[in-house]
Amino acid sequence: MGNLDNLTTSRxxxxxxxxxxxxxxxxxxxxxxLVRQRMVxxxxxxxxxxxxxxxxxxxxxGRATALMLEQGASAVIAVDISETGLQDAAERIGVCExxxxxxxxxxxxPFEDGSFDFVWCSGVLHHTESTQQGLRELFRVLK
Numbered sequence: 001m002g003n004l005d006n007l008t009t010s011r012x013x014x015x016x017x018x019x020x021x022x023x024x025x026x027x028x029x030x031x032x033x034l035v036r037q038r039m040v041x042x043x044x045x046x047x048x049x050x051x052x053x054x055x056x057x058x059x060x061x062g063r064a065t066a067l068m069l070e071q072g073a074s075a076v077i078a079v080d081i082s083e084t085g086l087q088d089a090a091e092r093i094g095v096c097e098x099x100x101x102x103x104x105x106x107x108x109x110p111f112e113d114g115s116f117d118f119v120w121c122s123g124v125l126h127h128t129e130s131t132q133q134g135l136r137e138l139f140r141v142l143k
Contacts, residue, residue, distance in 0.1 A: 021088050023061065028092055032063045032070075035122075039067075046071045052117035055079065055141060057106050058124030062089030065099060068120065077116070079104045106134045114143045 023031065039046070050072035056065045059078035068076045075098045080086050086101045093099055104110050106121065107128055119142050125134040 021061070021084070025092075028061060028063065031061075032066050035063055035067050048118050049073050053077075053115070054118045054120065055111075055116040057109075057119060057121040057138065059089050059101070060085050062093050064120045064122065065089060065093060068118075069093070069096065069099065073118075074098060075100075077102060077111075079106070079109070081105055106137055109137045109141055111141045113140050115141045117143055 049068050051074050053075045054068045054073045054077070056062070056068065056076055056078040059065050059080045062078060065076050065078040078086070078089055078093075078099060078101045080089070080101075080103065083103060086103060090101050102110070105128075106124055107130060119138050121134075121138055125131045128134050
């Protein structure tokens, strides 16, 4: 887990790990609609997700994971550095056979090259020690 052991990562995980637990269920659902609205406003093609294997990198409470499932993703791997964030996301998403929650750093992803059809990473890279390394990892795992 290399990059999960550094000070920046542990501080970021602690800061954001409990953030989503503060949201009520209604506020969480509303946050999903805000992500959807942002995507629509930017002319996002939702067919990029439908039937695809997707990575939600820095999933937080799982709002992008929920949106990808809603849009027909065949599988979503939701990754975060915070165990509490992953637990909250798993609770909000519920039992779903095509979602896997995994603790990992965006700087050292435990996936093979070309593992994903679509990668969502929002509000994450600027919290790392190396934006360039994060981008390299995103491109590496993207088909």
